[in-house]
Amino acid sequence: MLKCKQIVAQASEYIDGDMGLLQKFRFQFHLAMCVHCRRFVKNFTAGIEMIKRLPYDDVSQEQIDCVHRRIAQSKHSR
Amino acid sequence: MTESLAQLEAELMPGLAERDEKSFNRLVQTYYGSMLGLARTIVGEAIADEVVQEAWVSIYRALPKFEGRSSLKTWILRITANEAKTRLRKESRTISLEQFDNGGEGILANRFNNQGAWQAPPGAWHEESPETLLINTEMGDCIEHTLHHLPDLQQAVFALKDLDGNSFEAICNILDISSSNARVLLHRARVSLFGKIEHFQETGEC
Ligand SMILES: [Zn+2]
Numbered sequence: 001m002l003k004c005k006q007i008v009a010q011a012s013e014y015i016d017g018d019m020g021l022l023q024k025f026r027f028q029f030h031l032a033m034c035v036h037c038r039r040f041v042k043n044f045t046a047g048i049e050m051i052k053r054l055p056y057d058d059v060s061q062e063q064i065d066c067v068h069r070r071i072a073q074s075k076h077s078r
Numbered sequence: 079m080t081e082s083l084a085q086l087e088a089e090l091m092p093g094l095a096e097r098d099e100k101s102f103n104r105l106v107q108t109y110y111g112s113m114l115g116l117a118r119t120i121v122g123e124a125i126a127d128e129v130v131q132e133a134w135v136s137i138y139r140a141l142p143k144f145e146g147r148s149s150l151k152t153w154i155l156r157i158t159a160n161e162a163k164t165r166l167r168k169e170s171r172t173i174s175l176e177q178f179d180n181g182g183e184g185i186l187a188n189r190f191n192n193q194g195a196w197q198a199p200p201g202a203w204h205e206e207s208p209e210t211l212l213i214n215t216e217m218g219d220c221i222e223h224t225l226h227h228l229p230d231l232q233q234a235v236f237a238l239k240d241l242d243g244n245s246f247e248a249i250c251n252i253l254d255i256s257s258s259n260a261r262v263l264l265h266r267a268r269v270s271l272f273g274k275i276e277h278f279q280e281t282g283e284c
Binding site for chain 1: 103106107110111112114115127131132134135138139183186190193194195196199200201202203218221222240241242261264265268269271272275276
């Protein structure tokens with residue numbers, strides 16, 4: 001059986017759906033037997049899902065204008 | 079990449095090839111945020127905006143030569159990453175390279191006994207769904223702070239994958255790293271951030 005340590009090491013592959021059938025079976029078998037790892041995977045997944053929701057800042061008109069100024073300048077400087 | 083982005087790129091391409099201003103504006107609006115998120119991880123907050131501006135000049139020049147071998151977004155982010163790395167070199171800084179010698183459990187390594195079983199198992203969280211977790215803005219700030227203190231490449235891979243939703247294939251292309259490295263870096267970053275969230279859940283402090 002996999003060790004708890006290995007469950008932690010493989011947790012990203014598991015939640016990203018990056019595992020082969022056999023590896024996934026062994027992973028899930030451990031989870032079925034181990035309450036700590038079940039909790040770990042649950043919390044780990046919830047934590048990542050939460051972070052994924054952190055928004056990127058919106059771009060401001062000033063930033064866009066600045067891009068245009070930079071491009072105009074670069075044309076002159078060539 | 080999502081279907082709607084692919085569609086948008088297909089719509090913009092003809093205009094962009096002729097450097098049509100409207101199409102270019104749409105492009106800037108669409109990808110500025112992703113570029114800034116990436117640039118921050120490599121050069122830091124203070125000059126990230128400048129790097130993105132510089133990247134747009136390069137993108138504008140190179141647009142007629144874009145061959146469509148990757149998505150436009152991947153191509154744009156790759157130019158941004160290269161611009162950021164160039165900037166680092168100019169300031170005699172380099173991206174910190176990491177050794178991958180210890181196991182994949184990262185900062186949680188000391189939580190196991192010699193047999194590899196939990197010694198200090200994870201506790202139950204008060205709130206477990208992502209929606210309720212996010213209510214706490216202090217935790218949001220704490221995560222951001224932690225993220226910006228991770229090694230550069232870990233930050234970059236994490237931002238590209240979990241914050242910006244790029245595929246591993248795109249990430250390897252953008253950062254010039256192997257797919258196995260990208261996976262290790264992502265997992266490391268996630269484990270560190272998880273450790274912090276766990277700490278916050280237990281103590282209410284960052
Ligand atoms: Zn276990």
